[in-house]
Amino acid sequence: QIQLVQSGPELKKPGESLKISCKASGYIFTDYAMQWVKQAPGKGLQYMGWINTQTGKPTYADDFKERFVFSLETSASTAYLQINNLKKEDTATYFCVRGTDYWGQGVMVTVSS
Amino acid sequence: DVVMTQTPVSLSVSLGGQVSISCRSSQSLVHSNGNTYLSWFLQKPGQSPQLLIYRVSNRFSGISDKFSGRGSGTDFTLKISRVEPDDLGVYYCGQGTQYPPTFGGGTKLELK
Numbered sequence: 001q002i003q004l005v006q007s008g009p010e011l012k013k014p015g016e017s018l019k020i021s022c023k024a025s026g027y028i029f030t031d032y033a034m035q036w037v038k039q040a041p042g043k044g045l046q047y048m049g050w051i052n053t054q055t056g057k058p059t060y061a062d063d064f065k066e067r068f069v070f071s072l073e074t075s076a077s078t079a080y081l082q083i084n085n086l087k088k089e090d091t092a093t094y095f096c097v098r099g100t101d102y103w104g105q106g107v108m109v110t111v112s113s
Numbered sequence: 114d115v116v117m118t119q120t121p122v123s124l125s126v127s128l129g130g131q132v133s134i135s136c137r138s139s140q141s142l143v144h145s146n147g148n149t150y151l152s153w154f155l156q157k158p159g160q161s162p163q164l165l166i167y168r169v170s171n172r173f174s175g176i177s178d179k180f181s182g183r184g185s186g187t188d189f190t191l192k193i194s195r196v197e198p199d200d201l202g203v204y205y206c207g208q209g210t211q212y213p214p215t216f217g218g219g220t221k222l223e224l225k
Contacts, residue, residue: 035214045154045162045205045216061213095161100152100209101173103161 002026004096004104011110012086020107022079022096029077030054035097036070036081039106040089048094051079086111115140115208119217125225126196134220136189136206143186143210150209153182153191156219157202165204166191198224 007021022034036048049060051070058070069082079096086109093106116139126132142149151169154162164173166182169189179194193200201224206217 044218045207047214047216049213100167100207100214101164103163106161 002098002102004098004102006094006096006104006107009108009110011112013113014086014088014111016086016111017082017084018086018109019080019082020094020109022081022104024077024079024098027098029074032099034070034072034079035099037095037097037103038092039095040092043092048081053079083109088112114213115142115211115215117206117208117215117217119204119206119220121220122218123221123223125223127225128196128198130196130225131192131194132196132222133193134191134204134206136184136191136217138187138189138208140211141186142189142208148210149185151182151184151189152207152209153180154205154207154216155200155202156205157199160202162205193222196222 003025005023010018012018030053033050034053035050038046038048047061048064051058056072067084071080088111091111093108095106096104118137120135124132142151149169153166155165156162165176165180169184170182181192184190201222203219203221205219
């Protein structure tokens with residue numbers, strides 16, 4: 001069955017960096033784009049952008065053009081989200097999404113001094 | 114960006130009852146290819162969102178026919194029949210017609 005399994009929760013300090021993984025299984029990884037969605041605590045869903053899994057080209061939504069990096073390890077069917085220079089407002093759960101249909105379980109990121 | 118407005122913000126229902134959720138977009142969601150990329154998602158407590166309906170009225174794999182979607186242009190509705198405890202959570206509409214994709218603010222479905 002199709003699964004997106006994300007890495008575990010993160011607790012970071014402002015200014016630090018982190019890298020979240022999203023491992024796909026049950027389908028051909030390069031057949032579908034991978035998208036990323038942010039959900040701040042108690043809030044709705046915010047689209048971050050997507051990465052073309054065939055070319056590796058990322059596209060970022062306006063609010064995520066600085067400090068955010070999408071990448072791939074195609075041989076491992078894994079997508080990554082890196083966030084640099086973390087800020088308190090990055091505290092949220094981050095989801096990877098295959099196309100628009102299958103969602104990872106989410107990674108809760110807490111940024112606190 | 115396309116603004117998606119969902120109403121109501123919260124909804125109380127009795128078990129076995131029926132509810133409707135409205136979603137309106139600030140621009141037409143009809144793509145130049147003729148498709149309308151409007152989806153509905155359910156986020157159960159403590160879980161990630163799951164796709165229920167895509168392209169207005171198509172149920173995703175494994176989704177019960179108690180969920181039905183309709184609408185066109187800028188005005189869309191999700192109807193949930195025979196509500197049971199497993200249907201409770203926050204429902205979101207989302208559009209993929211125009212970049213970037215955007216979501217409604219959510220409708221929380223609770224038991225009366």
